Amino acid sequence: MSPTALSLSALDGLPEVSPGMALAPLIAAALERQKLAVRDDDVLLVCQKIVSKSEGRFVDLDAIEVSPRARELASRCGKNAGVDQSNVPDSESRALLLPQDPDGSARTLRAALSSLLGATPAVVITDTFGRPWRQGVCGTAIGAAGIVTLLDRRGEDDRFGRKLKVTQTPVADQLACAATLLMGEGAEGRPVVLARGVPAAWRRESARAADLLRPVAEDLFR
Amino acid sequence: MSPTALSLSALDGLPEVSPGMALAPLIAAALERQKLAVRDDDVLLVCQKIVSKSEGRFVDLDAIEVSPRARELASRCGKNAGVDQSNVPDSESRALLLPQDPDGSARTLRAALSSLLGATPAVVITDTFGRPWRQGVCGTAIGAAGIVTLLDRRGEDDRFGRKLKVTQTPVADQLACAATLLMGEGAEGRPVVLARGVPAAWRRESARAADLLRPVAEDLFR
Numbered sequence: 482m483s484p485t486a487l488s489l490s491a492l493d494g495l496p497e498v499s500p501g502m503a504l505a506p507l508i509a510a511a512l513e514r515q516k517l518a519v520r521d522d523d524v525l526l527v528c529q530k531i532v533s534k535s536e537g538r539f540v541d542l543d544a545i546e547v548s549p550r551a552r553e554l555a556s557r558c559g560k561n562a563g564v565d566q567s568n569v570p571d572s573e574s575r576a577l578l579l580p581q582d583p584d585g586s587a588r589t590l591r592a593a594l595s596s597l598l599g600a601t602p603a604v605v606i607t608d609t610f611g612r613p614w615r616q617g618v619c620g621t622a623i624g625a626a627g628i629v630t631l632l633d634r635r636g637e638d639d640r641f642g643r644k645l646k647v648t649q650t651p652v653a654d655q656l657a658c659a660a661t662l663l664m665g666e667g668a669e670g671r672p673v674v675l676a677r678g679v680p681a682a683w684r685r686e687s688a689r690a691a692d693l694l695r696p697v698a699e700d701l702f703r
Numbered sequence: 704m705s706p707t708a709l710s711l712s713a714l715d716g717l718p719e720v721s722p723g724m725a726l727a728p729l730i731a732a733a734l735e736r737q738k739l740a741v742r743d744d745d746v747l748l749v750c751q752k753i754v755s756k757s758e759g760r761f762v763d764l765d766a767i768e769v770s771p772r773a774r775e776l777a778s779r780c781g782k783n784a785g786v787d788q789s790n791v792p793d794s795e796s797r798a799l800l801l802p803q804d805p806d807g808s809a810r811t812l813r814a815a816l817s818s819l820l821g822a823t824p825a826v827v828i829t830d831t832f833g834r835p836w837r838q839g840v841c842g843t844a845i846g847a848a849g850i851v852t853l854l855d856r857r858g859e860d861d862r863f864g865r866k867l868k869v870t871q872t873p874v875a876d877q878l879a880c881a882a883t884l885l886m887g888e889g890a891e892g893r894p895v896v897l898a899r900g901v902p903a904a905w906r907r908e909s910a911r912a913a914d915l916l917r918p919v920a921e922d923l924f925r
Contacts, residue, residue, distance in 0.1 A: 483887030488710040497862075567870070568861045613835055614922060615843075615915050617853050617873030620880075631838050639790045640719075640890045646781075648789070648888050651839030658842075659881035665705030666870050668862045693837050700836060 482634075487678035490517060491663040491671040497570065500537030505593035508673055512598070517675055523602040524628055524679050525594065526660035528672035529579060530568055532586050532606055532624075538578040540564070567666070580606065583624025584689045591626040602675075603627030603684065607657040609666065620661030622653035622690045629653070629685040630692050651693055652683055704856075709900035712739060713885040713893040719792065722759030727815035730895055734820070739897055745824040746850055746901050747816070748882035750894035751801060752790055754808050754828055754846075760800040762786070789888070802828065805846025806911045813848040824897075825849030825906065829879040831888065842883030844875035844912045851875070851907040852914050873915055874905055 492511040498504065504527070512519055519525070547555075555561060566572040580586045587604045595601040606624030611617075622630060630653040637645050660674035714733040720726065726749070734741055741747070769777075777783060788794040802808045809826045817823040828846030833839075844852055852875040859867050882896035 482889065483713075483885055483891055483893070485713045485715070485885065485893070486711065487881065487885060489708065489881075491705075491707045493707070567865060567867055568863065569865075570863055572863065572865050611869070614917050615873065615876065616917050617871040617876065617915065618869065619841075619873055620877060621837075634889055637889050640892055641790065641792055641794065643789060643791075643794050645789055645889060647833070647840065649839040650884070650888065651837065651841055652884065654837065654839065655842060655880040655884050658877040659709065659711075659884075662872070662874065662877050662881075663705055663707065663709060666872065667704065667856055667859050667867060669705055670862055671705070671707070693839065695836050695838050 482680065482682055484678045484680050487659075487676065489659055489663055490515070490675045492673040492675065493671060495531070495670065495672060498531045498534040500534065500539065502535050503593065504531060504535050504590055505597050508594065509597045511673065512675070519594075519598050519600045519602050519675065520677075521600050521602065522677075522679060522681060522684065523600075524605060524656060524676040525602050526605045526607050526656060526674045526676060527590065528664055529583070529606055529608040529623060530565070530577065531672045532580045532583070532590070533577050536580055536586065538580060539569075539575050540578055541575050543574065579608070580624065584626070584691055585624075587624035587626035587690070601627065603679070605653050605656060606690070607660055607664070609661055620654070620657035620659070622657045622693060625653045625688055625690040627684060627686060628679065628688055629683045630688050630690050632683065653688075653690055654693060704902065704904055706900045706902050709881075709898065711881055711885055712737070712897045714895040714897065715893060717753070717892065717894060720753045720756040722756065722761070724757050725815065726753060726757050726812055727819050730816065731819045733895065734897070741816075741820050741822045741824050741897065742899075743822050743824065744901060744903060744906065745822075746827060746878060746898040747824050748827045748829050748878060748896045748898060749812065750886055751805070751828055751830040751845060752787070752799065753894045754802050754805070754812070755799050758802055758808065760802060761791075761797050762800055763797050765796065801830070802846065806848070806913055807846075809846035809848035809912070823849065825901070827875050827878060828912070829882055829886070831883055842876070842879035842881070844879045844915060847875045847910055847912040849906060849908060850901065850910055851905045852910050852912050854905065875910075875912060876915060
C-alpha cells in the first residue's frame with residue numbers, strides 16, 4: 482500500500498504573484514522549463530502564500546482596529562495566528578491572510594492545471610504550523626484535491642496478524658512536511674514542489690484537508 | 704540552503720530483528736541487494752521498532768504490576784504511551800519499549816555503518832506520534848547522528864529583506880514524516896529508508912534529536 486520510492490522536485494523561477502494572477506499558467510510554464518511532464522499520479526504541493534497572494538488576501542494593517550484584548554495577547558506571545566508578513570512585499574504596512582477556502586482553492590487550481598497540462602495531478606496547499614512540545618514549524622496540508630489526506634489503516638493486519646489499532650496516516654500532512662524542506666521558507670522563492678511515486682491507491686477524488694482536523698469531541702486540548 | 708530535489712527509497716527484505724542482532728550488517732546487505740551505494744551526504748532513516756528489537760527492549764506483560772491509577776487511565780484512553788505491540792512477535796504476552804538513549808543508538812549505528820560501508824551517512828531513528836488538533840500519527844525523529852535536527856533560520860532575510868522571526872525548521876522530523884510514508888507501519892516490513900539530496904549544510908556532527916524538544920519554560924501545554 483505504501484510507496485517504495487518517492488521523489489520531490491522544487492520548481493524554480495516562479496515570479497512574485499500579485500492579486501488576480503492565475504497560478505496554473507505560472508506552474509505549467511515552470512514545469513515546462515524544467516522538462517517535468519506531469520502525470521495523473523503526481524502531486525503538486527503549493528505553498529499557501531502564493532495561493533493567498535493570487536486570491537488577493539492582503540490586509541492593510543492601518544485599516545485594522547486592534548482591540549485591547551488582542552493587543553494584550555500579541556504583547557504576550559509576539560505574534561498573530563493566521564496572519565503572515567514573511568515573504569510579503571510591503572510588509573511594514575500589510576499582511577497576508579490564509580485562503581478563505583483552501584480545499585476549494587486546491588480544487589480550482591487542479592481543474593485549471595488539468596486543462597493546461599493534459600494530465601490531472603493531485604494538488605495539496607501547504608502551510609507551516611508550530612506544535613506543542615516540539616520546536617520548529619512543520620509542513621501542514623490546509624487544502625487538498627485528488628489525494629487522500631488521512632489514510633485509515635485501522636483494522637488492517639500487521640506482520641504478525643495483529644490488527645492495527647491506531648494507525649491513521651496523515652498522508653497529505655507528511656507530504657507537506659517533505660515539500661516544506663524543499664520550499665525552504667526563506668529567500669528561496671520555491672513555493673511549488675512536484676512529488677512523484679505516490680501510489681494509485683492514494684488518489685481520492687473526494688478527499689479534503691479539512692478531514693485532518695480532529696473532531697472537537699475527541700480533542701483534549703480545547 | 705534548502706535542497707531542490709530529494710529522493711527516498713525504502714529498503715526491502717530486512718529479516719525480523721531479534722535481541723542482540725546487529726542492524727548495520729542487515730542494512731548494508733539490503734543496500735547492496737538494491738545496488739544503492741551510500742554516500743556521506745545520504746540519510747538513513749531507521750524505524751525505532753527494529754532498534755528497540757535489536758536492543759532487546761521487550762517487556763513481558765505478565766511481569767508488570769499495573770497500578771489502579773494506570774488501569775484507570777488505560778481504560779479511559781485505551782492505550783499506553785511509549786509501549787507498542789504492533790509488528791511485535793508474541794504481542795499477546797509482550798510489548799516493545801522505546802530505545803533507552805535513541806541519540807546514542809543513532810551514533811552507534813552510524814559508526815557501525817561507516818566501518819561496513821566505507822561511507823558515513825547520517826542516521827535518524829524515527830517513531831510516529833499522535834498530535835493535538837489533527838488526526839493521524841506523524842513521523843518523528845527520536846534519535847539522530849550526523850544531521851541537523853532543528854535548523855534555525857531566524858534572523859535570515861526573506862525575499863524582500865525582512866528578517867525571519869519564527870522560522871526554525873525541524874529537518875529531522877520532516878524527513879521522518881516523508882520516510883514514514885514509505886515505511887507504511889502495517890505489514891510492509893520496510894523499516895529503513897534512504898534519503899538522498901540533503902544539502903551539505905545540513906550535516907552536523909553535534910546534532911541530537913533531543914534538541915527538537917521544546918524547553919519546559921516555553922511549553923504552554925504542560
